[in-house]
Amino acid sequence: MGGNEQSYVKEAFDTNWIAPLGPNVDAFEKSIEKFLGNNINVAVLSSGTAAIHLALELLGVTDGDDVICQSFTFAASANPITYLGAKPVFVDSERETWNMSPQLLEKAITAGLEKGKKPKAIIAVHLYGMPYKVSEITEIAVKYNIPVIEDSAEALGSTYNNEACGRFGDFGILSFNGNKIITTSGGGALVTKNIELKNKAVFLATQARDDAAHYQHSHIGYNYRMSNVLAGIGRGQMEVIDERVKARRSNYNYYNEKLGKLAKIEFLEEPKGFHSNRWLSCILLPTYEIREEIRMALLKENIESRPLWKPMHMQPVFMGCAQFVDGTSEDLFNRGLCLPSGSNLIKEDLNRVIEVILKTLVV
């Protein structure tokens, strides 16, 4: 926590705004809108997953539709597709950003069109905070007139050509889950340039109650709005987002400085115009075996590290889904490792990690 979270939570208690609406909700939304730049509307919700679900629903995704989704991601990017009875079509990554490959995206779209089935939406992800190739992906989406949901759950504070991630899709989504760069313990947000779509999202997120004195409903709704208590945490967190990004980037730079010269370790550098919040510091090792050797050596020192996300097209639950893959994300999964990346790590912590890795690689 940054410092002022408790005072905003206390304010919620003192004023008895213990509800999924209130001054903290409004102020948290305002602070995110300001952070993301001009002409942006934000609806804070109970989770990032809820935000993706509402985005898909607002785009009219329904039973039997196809939705293209980056395969290399966390399951929450894809799960909401199935809530609506639609089917995910998984697209592999490219090497430069580890995110959706524009070539494979176009292949997936044209394959759909040839079957007479145009995909309803594209879910592209800024994984680990690294922006996807926004220009290329947007250009293809515009060419085929397919809306983009920009999964920025891991990328608050990242920018592409100096513009904030979260602004590029037809909808952006954010997450404030406990593991993200800032957190409300659990929470998320839907981002849109269209105020009417924000209002519709809030309507759906609060049980789709019609405008009447009694409780009347003409739509199926959800209970997805963020609590005013948790929004108080969010207000405090937004005051330290810049510091958090700085701390994460400094972790990455330190690892890179100490390990980047080793031929056996590969870092994901930022292409020109790409600015990552470096939510997690990740490295690639030459083989699966060496990756596992390092992971186990760290574990022996009571240091947790983790393989990169297992691609969705390899997940048991998504077996049989359409896929346009070329082995890239499978290779990243096999050879990649997320290093300890918390904003509160100090030099000694980082040095401990670095020493174990050096010792393991040099023998």
Ligand SMILES: *Cc1c(COP(=O)(O)O)cnc(C)c1O
């Ligand atoms: C965390 C995450 C989500 C989901 O957010 P929740 O708030 O945990 O529901 C979606 N996509 C990605 C890439 C994530 O990392």
